[in-house]
Amino acid sequence: MTLRAGAATPAPGPPKTGTWWGRITRVLTLAFFAAVAWFIVRYARTVEWARVWEALIGTPGQVLAGAAALTACSFALISCFDLLGRHYTGHQVPALKVFKVNFISYAFNLNLGAIVGGIAFRFRMYSQLGLDNGTIGRVMSLSMLTNWLGYLLLGGVAFLLWPLALPPEWNVQASELRWLGAVLVALALAYIALCMWSPRRSFMLRGHELLLPPRRMVPLQLVMSCGNWMIMGAIIWLLLQGQAPYPAVLNVLLVAAMAGVITHVPAGLGVLEAVFIALLAHRVPEWQLIAALLGYRALYYIAPLMLATLLYLWFEARTTRPRPPRTP
Template identity: 55%
Template sequence: MPGEPPSSIVPAIRTWWPRIRRLVTFAFFATVAVLLLMHLRTVDWHGVFSAMRSHSIATMLFACLLAVASHALYSCFDLLGRHLTGHHLKTRLVMAINFICYAFNLNLGALVGGVAFRYRLYSRFGLGVDAVTQVLATSMLTNWLGYLLLAGAAFAATPLPVPEDWPVGTAGLRAAGGFLSTLALSYLALCALSRRRVWTVRGHAIRLPSARLALLQLLMSSANWLMIAGILHFLLGAQTPFMLVLGVLLAAAFAGVVTHVPAGLGVLEAVFLALLAGRLPDTAILAALLAYRAIYYLAPLILAAIMYLAFESVSGDKMAARSAG
């Protein structure tokens, strides 16, 4: 019939497809390895170890516990997507994939960690593109939903000491805070009141969660951002108000997204130095941020890389069998 491929093409495709898949897999793995090595080479390891030695054991231990709790909580974000899609991958498997994606996202950027790793790993366990897209969208939205609410509260309640040469002043931040909080509350209202429960984004169906699930998204995300701010608060010696540290962190997170710098390298430090100038010595701020990167970024990245290698070492058939249940 017109439009059908010649019969000789189908066997050729079937013959070459396994080789193409192996080539794509090797290319993905090689790209990840190169990006990982490049990232680790940019780390000032001497400064990291010096910064960690400058803090007391109790401070480092408490910061580590908060980091573990934060990563564990974030690893549950994809479980919300599982609830919406109805897929049946095991809880511990979903959390493991979520943890790997988050660790690589923090260090190599959202495109590699948040997107590529999710599609790569979930597809190996049999999830279709639409299901992975729903999980990805739900996880990303959960993360930024809490950000919107907390940034709105922090910018409005505790105005940041913005330098005079910044384009946005205190009044502008307060206005931005009100706008961000409105966005978060509008999402809750949409989930509670909208009659349309499925939205199409670039050809993919995205299901709107219930009001209860949306509220859970808000609570989980807010708790995660608060724990991250708690890590920095204690590493800074608890010498600055917690709400101020939270506001600076949220401002730095926004700046990191806008600049598209992997792991926010340089951006985080610049924002903290600018907004905490005069409150703490620059050396203390930098030491706290280096210790924070070691605890929250680098240590999870090493563990995530090991877990990812373990996943890649298992054949597709075995992975599909393990995912059942």
């Protein structure tokens, strides 16, 4: 679903902090963040950092090259998400420029958070390219929906077919994870059913009009999003060099992604590591796990951010360059 273009339609936002739901959300977020911080400090004191560094610099060159290639594939794929919005809205910004805007905003989104990267950068750049706020909102919301649609379906299937082997002290059964997987799949299927067969193409939700995308776009949304999440899991799995099975790594990545959204921590800093340590440390030595995650951050977060920064500076220089005065 996407927001209808127009000045009368307000942009979606977080719940108001004055409501009871807003207060509960803030308390739960702070509690989760505190738990993650405590977990990180506790483990940081026990980690053998010399072994972490040894494992990191000892990573074979072919592994790093493969992970770098997968990172490029992931960014190339997710940078096409806004092209769906271009086709849907019919705006005339060239496809290559849309690709660049998507790449820059995604890189900043990963490192600085959705508000700064996913929203502010998109509005800034698309506005300079001539799009109105309504069209930008529809492009952005369709891109975000595409990303999380794949998450729901892939995460649900992963929990159903390959439930995590959780640490024994957690006392969580595989059947409980399968129930969670069933709920995620049901949500994804409900959206797909609405898009494919609903006679209504718009719905009102808390004062916002939501539009369903064309039916033919749904399979493409699923393929692009699921493919990107699977590539991201493959990057970490490759850096772990077979120390854990791929389905388990993918499962943990999906859990870490949701934890990062809940805590609103920029770049999921510490959250990603805490979740992986909690769920895989009983299967993979901690120093190897941390070394792989540091390599993942360098390849998937820092390197694209450096490139995106250069591209953004170039974009600003090109779009804000003063025009020569017209001769009378």
